[in-house]
Amino acid sequence: MGYYPDWASASLSPEDINFSKYDWIDFAFGIPDASFGVVWDSNDSPTLLKRLVTAAHEKNVKVKLSIGGWTGSKHFSSAVASSENREIFAQKILDVHNKFQLDGIDIDWEYPGHDGAEGNRVNSSDSANFLLLLQHLRGILPTNARLTVAAQTAPFVDDSGQPMTDLSKFAEVLDWVLIMNYDVWTESPTPGSNAPMNNGCHNSSQPDANAVAAYEAWTGAGFPASKLVLGLPSYGYVSNSEASGLRSRSTKTLKFRRLRSLDDGSEEPGTTVKIIGEDGSSTVQFRELLRQGALVRTSATTYGAAGGFTRHWDTCTSTPWLRSESVKQIITYDDLESLYMKAEFAKRVGMLGVNMFDIHGDTDEWDLIQAVRRGLAVG
Structure with a gap:
């Protein structure tokens, strides 16, 4: 569905x-x-x-x-x-x-x-x-x-x-x-x-x-x-953050609607990229992470980090996240x-x-x- x-x-x-x-x-x-x-x-x-x-x-x-x-x-x-x-x-x-x-x-x-x-x-x-x-x-x-x-x-x-x-x-x-x-x-x-x-x-x-x-x-x-x-x-969320890991939720406050895509133009492969959220929000679709250069296909069934990001795995929630030290961004996604x-x-x-x-x-x-x-x- x-x-x-x-x-x-x-x-x-x-x-x-x-x-x-x-x-x-x-x-x-x-x-x-x-x-x-x-x-x-x-x-x-x-x-x-x-x-x-x-x-x-x-x-x-x-x-x-x-x-x-x-x-x-x-x-x-x-x-x-x-x-x-x-x-x-x-x-x-x-x-x-x-x-x-x-x-x-x-x-x-x-x-x-x-x-x-x-x-x-x-x-x-x-x-x-x-x-x-x-x-x-x-x-x-x-x-x-x-x-x-x-x-x-x-x-x-x-x-x-x-x-x-x-x-x-x-x-x-x-x-x-x-x-x-x-x-x-x-x-x-x-x-x-x-x-x-x-x-x-x-x-x-x-x-x-x-x-x-x-x-x-x-x-x-x-x-x-x-x-x-x-x-x-x-989709996931882009955070401007210098955190070194994820934390648990403390309050139930939703601020963003699940939003439509925004065509911003592409980043060149291999460059350090800063991910832009959609419609002025912090949401970002999986396909946008690919298009903007934070992810790249590594096999038929896997994607790896790119553009200065590194992929991490949060064992507390069994979900991945991306971190870029150079642009101070964390992306939480599936x-x-x-x-x-x-x-x-x-x-x-x-x-x-x-x-x-x-x-x-x-x-x-x-x-x-x-x-x-x-x-x-x-x-």
Whole structure:
């Protein structure tokens, strides 16, 4: 599975996706508005979604619309706050589902019951009301439509703000939950892993923010492993830092949306390079690390550091990182090795699968998703 965001078309058209690598594609994003309808990030989004559905269906791949996202969650709380609002919102979602001949709906509310982006509405009853929306949607969507949710590593919170201990009613109506195990640590002078596999050193100040702990938390609250999907990033973060290693996360503060690519021009191979983030942020796609010269292919299945960077491995989180002493940068990211490990873990513990955010961060040869498929033992 993978996300195809509406800003990806400049570098990857729907028709150029290698659909043989995917079973499901999530189009990101539809946005709830103040009147509980579904609107778009750009005027081109509806046409792009139609093209994606056509291209995917020709290859027997299914498409869901993901509604929400980091900057698109402002109105969720209001949209689910009353029976009347939920009925309006659910009907609008159904209308979009049918209009675009979709195969399902993904709700990416960041986050029910507690803060996400600045300006989001929050209510202590959000999670309970969210369940009511999902139950209503399940009743009106076509029986073969998939209904899914993207969520944090910790389960939804209850009305006291604590992670729920019984998710069985959510499991009854959802086909799966995607655990967004990324953005755990963003840009910082003392950076940490973007997407920790585990708390291998047992010293994390937020021990629930990794793939292993997320699996344990969700299954421990009664959500079946067979309905869990592990989210994987095709991007990382650039930090201006002189640190000599990574540290564990101390606070849960997300500042950056998962962003679109920016074409800045290339560095000459063999030179010392300074990596430029995307759209003025600190995010950087894996393919950009190649294009800008921080990584270079060393074999059919490996990439090594270049451009004055050295590659390191953080044993506490089982993720790689790059360091340049000359330009004082650290890049926290995932590569073929760490993605393989995460996919292998998902298969070993009986999870449904994995989902990459996002597919246009991959290489032209589709190395990242191919490493994931090897980990899942499907390619």
